[in-house]
Amino acid sequence: SLLVIDCAETLNLRGYAKAEGTPAAGTLAELVGDGRLQLSLDIEGLDQPYQSLVPLEGDSIAEVFEHYLAQSEQQPARLWLAGSAQAAVALFVQKLPGADAKDLDGWSRVQQLANTVREDELLGLDAEALLRRLFAEENVRLFEARRVTHDWPADPEKIAEMLRALGEDEVRAVLEEHGEVVVHDDLSNHTYRFDRGDVDALFRPPTLH
Numbered sequence: 001s002l003l004v005i006d007c008a009e010t011l012n013l014r015g016y017a018k019a020e021g022t023p024a025a026g027t028l029a030e031l032v033g034d035g036r037l038q039l040s041l042d043i044e045g046l047d048q049p050y051q052s053l054v055p056l057e058g059d060s061i062a063e064v065f066e067h068y069l070a071q072s073e074q075q076p077a078r079l080w081l082a083g084s085a086q087a088a089v090a091l092f093v094q095k096l097p098g099a100d101a102k103d104l105d106g107w108s109r110v111q112q113l114a115n116t117v118r119e120d121e122l123l124g125l126d127a128e129a130l131l132r133r134l135f136a137e138e139n140v141r142l143f144e145a146r147r148v149t150h151d152w153p154a155d156p157e158k159i160a161e162m163l164r165a166l167g168e169d170e171v172r173a174v175l176e177e178h179g180e181v182v183v184h185d186d187l188s189n190h191t192y193r194f195d196r197g198d199v200d201a202l203f204r205p206p207t208l209h
Contacts, residue, residue: 001032006187011148016186027059037064069094078111082122089122091130110135152188159183159192160202168203175199 002018028035035056042049057067062079069077077094093114095107103109113134121130131140163171163181171194174181181194194202 001035004187011146012151013148014150014152014187018186028056028061028064029059032056037068039068076107078114080114080117080122082119084123087123091117091122110138113138152190154188154190154192156192159185163194163199163202171199171202 001020003015004017005013005015007013036053037056038051038053040049040051052068052072054068054071056064058064060081062081065079066077069075075095075097077092080091082089091114093110099106117130117134121133125133127145128142131142162183171181175194175196180196181199183192183194184190185192
């Protein structure tokens with residue numbers, strides 16, 4: 001089983017899920033077995049992406065991320081997830097450095113309040129209504145909302161560069177065997193087809209004028 005999520009800094013989101021057959025109901029461990037969680041951060045200015053690969057610790061995706069954040073950032077965190085055919089929603093709270101100095105019981109109190117959240121509230125209430133319901137006695141400050149989008153147009157030039165990197169001999173071998181070169185981008189769900197003329201153009205030296 002494989003689950004991949006890609007999120008840009010602009011909150012442009014895409015994902016891909018693959019499983020052998022139809023997964024039966026069960027715990028996360030029963031569904032994925034001895035799985036791993038890999039996180040990659042491609043940050044501008046770094047020579048290569050930061051990557052972290054850890055075992056799946058927990059009986060749910062929420063527990064896996066809670067454990068990862070507690071271990072990697074040394075800061076406790078809690079995560080609640082809910083989903084339907086129309087939406088996927090998360091409530092995330094994390095203890096910030098120095099929080100105990102401002103409010104010794106704050107983290108314990110926030111966890112207890114957040115733990116009262118119901119799935120129908122996550123799916124049915126907007127952010128402001130949900131936070132004010134959960135933390136009615138707390139000082140709630142709302143920041144400007146940022147929209148999560150799914151906008152990944154086709155990028156044939158990116159695929160062309162990938163094929164050039166693969167090499168002309170390899171690409172032409174696929175062309176001869178199948179009559180065309182087909183590349184499917186699982187994350188963006190786009191299919192690219194290259195016929196003989198397209199392949200010739202890929203590896204033809206540019207015309208000098």
